[in-house]
Amino acid sequence: xxxxxxxxxxxxxxxxxxxxxxxxxxxxxxxxxxxxxxxxxxxxxxxxxxxxxxxxxxxxxxxxxxxxxxxxxxxxxxxxxxxxxxxxxxxxxxxxxxxxxxxxxxxxxxxxxxxxxxxxxxxxxxxxxxxxxxxxxxxxxxxxxxxxxxxxxxxxxxxxxxxxxxxxxxxxxxxxxxxxxxxxxxxxxxxxxxxxxxxxxxxxxxxxxxxxxxxxxxxxxxxxxxxxxxxxxxxxxxxxxxxxxxxxxxxxxxxxxxxxxxxxxxxxxxxxxxxxxxxxxxxxxxxxxxxxxxxxxxxxxxxxxxxxxxxxxxxxxxxxxxxxxxxxxxxxxxxxxxxxxxxxxxxxxxxxxxxxxxxxxxxxxxxxxxxxxxxxxxxxxxxxxxxxxxxxxxxxxxxxxxxxxxxxxxxxxxxxxxxxxxxxxxxxxxxxxxxxxxxxxxxxxxxxxxxxxxxxxxxxxxxxxxxxxxxxxxxxxxxxxxxxxxxxxxxxxxxxxxxxxxxxxxxxxxxxxx
Numbered sequence: 001x002x003x004x005x006x007x008x009x010x011x012x013x014x015x016x017x018x019x020x021x022x023x024x025x026x027x028x029x030x031x032x033x034x035x036x037x038x039x040x041x042x043x044x045x046x047x048x049x050x051x052x053x054x055x056x057x058x059x060x061x062x063x064x065x066x067x068x069x070x071x072x073x074x075x076x077x078x079x080x081x082x083x084x085x086x087x088x089x090x091x092x093x094x095x096x097x098x099x100x101x102x103x104x105x106x107x108x109x110x111x112x113x114x115x116x117x118x119x120x121x122x123x124x125x126x127x128x129x130x131x132x133x134x135x136x137x138x139x140x141x142x143x144x145x146x147x148x149x150x151x152x153x154x155x156x157x158x159x160x161x162x163x164x165x166x167x168x169x170x171x172x173x174x175x176x177x178x179x180x181x182x183x184x185x186x187x188x189x190x191x192x193x194x195x196x197x198x199x200x201x202x203x204x205x206x207x208x209x210x211x212x213x214x215x216x217x218x219x220x221x222x223x224x225x226x227x228x229x230x231x232x233x234x235x236x237x238x239x240x241x242x243x244x245x246x247x248x249x250x251x252x253x254x255x256x257x258x259x260x261x262x263x264x265x266x267x268x269x270x271x272x273x274x275x276x277x278x279x280x281x282x283x284x285x286x287x288x289x290x291x292x293x294x295x296x297x298x299x300x301x302x303x304x305x306x307x308x309x310x311x312x313x314x315x316x317x318x319x320x321x322x323x324x325x326x327x328x329x330x331x332x333x334x335x336x337x338x339x340x341x342x343x344x345x346x347x348x349x350x351x352x353x354x355x356x357x358x359x360x361x362x363x364x365x366x367x368x369x370x371x372x373x374x375x376x377x378x379x380x381x382x383x384x385x386x387x388x389x390x391x392x393x394x395x396x397x398x399x400x401x402x403x404x405x406x407x408x409x410x411x412x413x414x415x416x417x418x419x420x421x422x423x424x425x426x427x428x429x430x431x432x433x434x435x436x437x438x439x440x441x442x443x444x445x446x447x448x449x450x451x452x453x454x455x456x457x458x459x460x461x462x463x464x465x466x467x468x469x470x471x472x473x474x475x476x477x478x479x480x481x482x483x484x485x486x487x488x489x490x491x492x493x494x495x496x497x498x499x500x501x502x503x504x505x506x507x508x509x510x511x512x513x514x
Contacts, residue, residue, distance in 0.1 A: 005063060005168045006168045006169055006170040008063055008066075008067075008168075009063065009066065009167075009168040009170055009171060009174070010170055010174065011070075012063075012066040012067065012069070012070045013042055013046065013066075013174050013178075015070050015073045015074055015077060016041070016042045016045060016046075016069060016070060016073045017038045017039050017041070017042040017178070018038070018073070018077050018084065019038075019072075019073035019074070019076035019077050019080075020037060020038035020039075020041040020042060020073075021034050021035055021037070021038030021039075021084075022034075022038075022076060022077060022080035022083055022084050023038075023076060023080075024037045024038060024247075025080075025083060025087070026080060026083055027245070027247070028243070029239075030189060030192070031087065031090060032185045032186075032188045032189035032192070033185075033189045033235065033239065035181070035185040036181075036182050036185040036186040036189060036232060036235060037232070037235075037251060039178045039179075039181055039182045039185070040178075040182050040228065040229065040232045040251070040255060040258075041251075042178060043175060043178055043179065043182075043225065043228075043258075044229075044254055044255070044258050044307065044311070045069065046066070046162075046171075046175070047157075047158050047159070047161055047162070047258070047311075048306070048307065048310050048311070049062070049065050049066065049069065050062060050161045050162075050164070050167070051157055051158075051161055051310050052310065053065060054157070054161070054164075055315070059164070059166040060166065062166060062167065063168075097197075098197065098198070098201060100491055100494055100495075101201045101202075101205060101494055157313065157316075158225070158226075158258055158260055158261070158311055158313075159175070159222070159225040159226065159261060160262075162175045175222070175225060176216070176217045176218070176219075176222045176224055176225075177217065179217075179222065179224035179225045179227070179228040180208065180213065180217045180224055180228075182228040182231065182232060183207070183208060183213065183224065183227065183228050183231055183470055183473075184204055184207075184208045186228070186231040186232055186234075186235045186474075187203065187204045187207050187208070187231070187470075187473045187474050188200055188201065188203075188204040189235055190231075190234065190235055190238060190474035190477075191203045191204060191474040191476070191477030192477075193238065194437065194474070194477050194478040195477035195478065195480070195481065198487065198490045199477055199480050199481070199485065199490065200477050201490075201494070202480070202485075202490045202493050202494055202497075203473070203474065203476040203477040203480065204473075205493075205494055205497035205498075206417045206421060206473075206476060206493060206496075206497050207417065207422075207470070207473035207474075207476070208497075208501070209415070209417065209496075209497035209498070209500040209501040209504070210414040210415050210417050210418055210469070210500075210504075211359070211412050211413070211414065211415045211500070211503075211504040211507075212412055212413060212414050212415075212462065212466060212469075213227075213414075213466075213470070214501055214504035214505060214508070215412055215504060215508050216466070218508055223261075223463050223466040223467075225258075226258075226259040226260070226261045226266075226269070226466075226467060227259075227466050227467040227470040227471075228470070229255045229256070229258040229259035230255075230256075230259045230269050230270075230273060230467040230470065230471050231467075231470050231471050231473075232251065232252075232255040233252050233255045233256050233259070233273045233277070234273070234276075234440060234471055236248045236249075236251045236252035236255065237252060237273075237276070237277050237280060237281070238436065240252065240277075240281060241280060241281070241284050241436065246300050249300075249304075250300055250303055250304050250307070252277060253304050253307065253308065254303075254304070254307035254308075254311065256270045256273050256274055256277075257270065257307060257308050257311035257312045258307075258311045259273070259467065260311060260312060260313060263336050264336060265336050265451070265454065265455060265464060268447065268450060268451070268454070268464075269447060269467045269468075272443050272446060272447045272450070273443070275443070276439065276440065276443040279439065280436060280439060336454075336455050336461075336464075337398035337455065337456040337458060338454060338455065338456055339396050339452075339453060339454060339455060339456045339457075340395075340396075340456065341392070341395030341396035341397075341456075342395075343453075344392055344395050344396065345392070345395040345396025345397075345453075345456070346396060346449070346452045346453040347392070347396075347452075348388055348392035348395055348396040348397070348457075349396045349397070349451075349452035349453075349455075349456075349457045350448070350449065350452045351384075351387070351388045351392075352384070352388065352396075352397070352401055352457050353448070353452065353457075353461075353465065354423075355380050355383065355384055355388075355403060356403060356413055356459075356462070357413060357414065357418050357419045357423060358380060358419045359405060359412070359413035359414060359415050359416070359418060359419065360376065360405060360415070360416055361405070361415075361503060362405045362507075364376060364405075376405075377403050377404065377405055380403050381403055384401060384403070389401070396452075396456060396457055397456055397457040397458075398456035398457060398458045399457075399458060399459075401457065402459070411459045411460050411462050411463075412462075413462055414469050415500055415504070416500075417497075417500070418469055421476045421479065421480075422469055422472050422473060422475065422476060424479065425472065425475035425476045425478065425479035426441050426444060426445065426472050426475050427441075428475070428478065428479045429441040429475045429478055429479070430442060430445065433475075433478060437475070437478060440471075441472070441475060444468050444471055444472050447467075447468055448465065448468055451464050451465065451468075
């Protein structure tokens with residue numbers, strides 16, 4: 001599309017996000033909470049609008065629809081202009097109090113933005129149809145797609161809708177960058193409940209520096225959107241426990257449905273999050289209170305139903321079920337093989353995932369090869385053969401197990417932070433955490449175990465674990481209290497996070513320069 005369309009889409013998105021941020025900030029949310037809510041509200045509204053237009057074959061009116069949505073958003077921004085200007089002063093004070101994290105964040109963000117732009121330029125003429133030929137019929141209406149490719153139609157349009165040919169080119173970078181910021185702000189907002197600002201900032205920078213998250217920010221079909229939506233569910237749940245409000249309930253329900261992606265396991269994380277929410281809210285306030293608070297408020301009910309109907313992909317799935325077709329399809333390369341090894345296969349899969357999570361820079365393996373003639377990956381392979389393969393064989397796996405730290409590997413994991421911090425922090429929260437944190441950690445562990453039980457191991461199954469690692473990121477703040485890591489330790493970890501971010505950018509598959 002033209003430059004004007006890209007500029008218009010950017011302005012519209014920023015105004016909607018600013019209006020939502022001002023609304024949530026005005027009701028008493030912290031800056032991080034309001035920022036995460038505002039950006040996610042913009043993402044969900046953009047996706048919902050595009051899917052509604054697709055439903056009726058009116059895609060060419062996308063910018064007109066966004067302009068209509070921007071009008072009330074602009075009014076909200078003007079009315080809350082003083083409040084929004086005050087946020088600049090708060091940001092200035094934050095930079096003054098925490099200069100090093102600000103430098104790390106700005107430098108890392110600048111590098112990430114530069115590579116995002118470069119990636120879009122090099123992607124050039126690669127179109128939505130070229131990436132996913134089965135979805136070429138998105139040029140027509142959704143009902144045309146249902147008739148021609150019904151299984152694919154129910155594959156989860158929440159996120160791939162940003163890749164459509166009729167979207168401005170800037171839609172994808174905006175969506176990925178907004179999801180990345182939601183993860184950062186949501187992690188910080190949750191971490192602040194268990195740590196002082198320096199530790200919470202350090203935990204946040206470590207999480208967003210994980211190689212897989214950096215790589216996904218540049219990917220055509222990103223895993224950041226469902227992961228960010230899942231994290232927002234937890235943030236909304238914590239807010240509902242602390243300060244019950246209807247808007248939090250709507251955000252929780254909408255974000256849970258928005259986390260639906262594609263494939264038959266796409267409902268697993270939403271189901272775990274909704275079960276967690278019901279359990280926590282029932283113990284805290286009694287569910288009857290929430291139903292009573294919504295009774296008579298038809299506006300909230302209508303918004304919730306509209307979000308659930310579209311984001312749950314209920315239209316496509318209902319069509320398939322009524323016509324005796326497979327209820328859910330999957331995009332090419334996103335199919336899931338099911339575990340035929342039972343409990344033994346599930347235990348073996350957990351061991352495989354744990355070994356895969358030990359993900360260090362490839363340079364360390366190369367150095368070990370040169371010095372000792374035996375690489376670190378070779379050692380992990382030996383552990384697998386002796387500790388897992390001897391009793392489980394290939395049960396639970398859909399192919400031969402192979403571990404690699406190669407930087408051009410499209411299924412890269414989460415770096416040293418994932419194995420050395422996130423997984424131990426999950427165990428620490430599960431054992432030592434307060435009740436709400438412990439319940440959340442248990443939910444993440446249950447999700448991991450269900451993935452190991454249901455899905456046969458494949459190297460690309462890491463995409464199923466991305467939401468779990470993102471939702472578990474704030475556990476690290478509880479794992480790193482001030483008496484365990486001081487100011488100097490925070491500075492070291494913050495510089496380390498910047499180094500990991502730059503390394504991940506330089507080793508992104510497609511333009512690896514190392």
